[in-house]
Amino acid sequence: MQHHHEPSVLRHCTLHRISATMPGATSILRDFGLSIWRDSNLTLAQAAANQQADVQALESRLSAILPFHAVDIPEHPGKLIQHIITRYHDVHRYELPRLIRLAERVEEAHRNHPQCPRGLSTALETLAADLDTHMRKEEQVLFRMMQQQPLASLADPLACMREDHDDHHELLQELETLTGGLKVPEDACGSWRLLYQGLAKFMDDLIVHTHLEDTILFPHFEGTNEH
Numbered sequence: 001m002q003h004h005h006e007p008s009v010l011r012h013c014t015l016h017r018i019s020a021t022m023p024g025a026t027s028i029l030r031d032f033g034l035s036i037w038r039d040s041n042l043t044l045a046q047a048a049a050n051q052q053a054d055v056q057a058l059e060s061r062l063s064a065i066l067p068f069h070a071v072d073i074p075e076h077p078g079k080l081i082q083h084i085i086t087r088y089h090d091v092h093r094y095e096l097p098r099l100i101r102l103a104e105r106v107e108e109a110h111r112n113h114p115q116c117p118r119g120l121s122t123a124l125e126t127l128a129a130d131l132d133t134h135m136r137k138e139e140q141v142l143f144r145m146m147q148q149q150p151l152a153s154l155a156d157p158l159a160c161m162r163e164d165h166d167d168h169h170e171l172l173q174e175l176e177t178l179t180g181g182l183k184v185p186e187d188a189c190g191s192w193r194l195l196y197q198g199l200a201k202f203m204d205d206l207i208v209h210t211h212l213e214d215t216i217l218f219p220h221f222e223g224t225n226e227h
Contacts, residue, residue, distance in 0.1 A: 009092045010059045011045040018044060020211035023204050028061045037173040038209075073212065081143050084217070088209040089135045092192050095202050096128040102195040110192065112179065115185045117178045127171045131206075134164045146221055154221045161218070165210040172203050 019026045019036045025137045026036055032053040038046040044062075048055040057166065104123035110116045127162050176182070182196045 005039065010062055010189070011055050012043055012046075014043055015040055015047055016040040019207050020215075021208070022062065022065065023208055024065050025062055026204055027182075027200055028058070028065070028209070031061075032058055034058075035176075035181075037169075037176060057121060073216065077217060078147060079210070080217050081146065084212060085139065085143075088205060088212075089139065091205060092131060092202070092209075095198065096124065096131070098130065099195065099198050099202060100124045102191055102198065106189075106192045106195050109189065113185070115183075117180075120175070120178045123171065123174050123178060127168065127175070130164075130171070131168060134161070134168070137161075151181070158218050160223060162214060165214060168206060168210065172206060175199065175203065 015029060015034060015036045019029065029036060029047075032048065033051040034047045034053065039050070042050070044058060045055050047053075048058055074083050100121055103117065103124055107116060107118060107121055111118070137157075138161065142161060143156070145154060145157070179196060182200055184193050184196050199225065
């Protein structure tokens with residue numbers, strides 16, 4: 001399956017759908033002053049109007065990234081599970097410790113800077129611990145249950161996973177606030193720039209990751225399939 005949006009259709013999509021199905025879109029939305037947290041349920045046209053942003057320019061920028069980011073998502077639940085583990089679980093576990101160390105370095109080196117992201121490393125540590133626990137529950141319990149025959153009832157564990165996803169999005173919103181929307185100061189050092197670049201990728205990844213589970217994988221086991 002391939003996520004794809006024509007430019008003329010984008011203005012009618014919500015910011016949540018755009019950010020969840022188009023990796024890299026969030027940085028473009030930020031450039032135009034749009035917030036995927038504040039304006040999550042607004043369409044691109046509505047959010048642009050609120051910020052007096054040029055919706056045609058937004059559509060043009062967003063449509064330009066599609067050829068580079070369109071990704072085939074496995075249809076079969078078993079293959080999708082493996083894709084989620086290797087593309088997202090493993091990558092999160094690799095990237096988060098490095099982001100935490102970078103955040104600690106930046107907070108220490110620039111503690112007197114007015115735009116210093118104070119508390120960022122602590123927030124990342126909290127998210128890393130919560131996310132690791134969540135992913136382990138999926139790998140060791142939920143995903144194994146999904147592959148059982150006959151299939152056990154998954155309504156309760158799926159509800160718990162969705163609640164975790166909501167919590168993770170709240171933590172992402174905190175990261176957005178602590179970093180001032182990932183705006184890099186003009187006098188930022190290389191580590192600071194590298195930190196925000198890495199954070200942008202991680203945040204995009206986690207948004208797409210939870211979208212794949214909530215709207216594609218989980219419905220396979222809830223009696224409906226929305227994709």
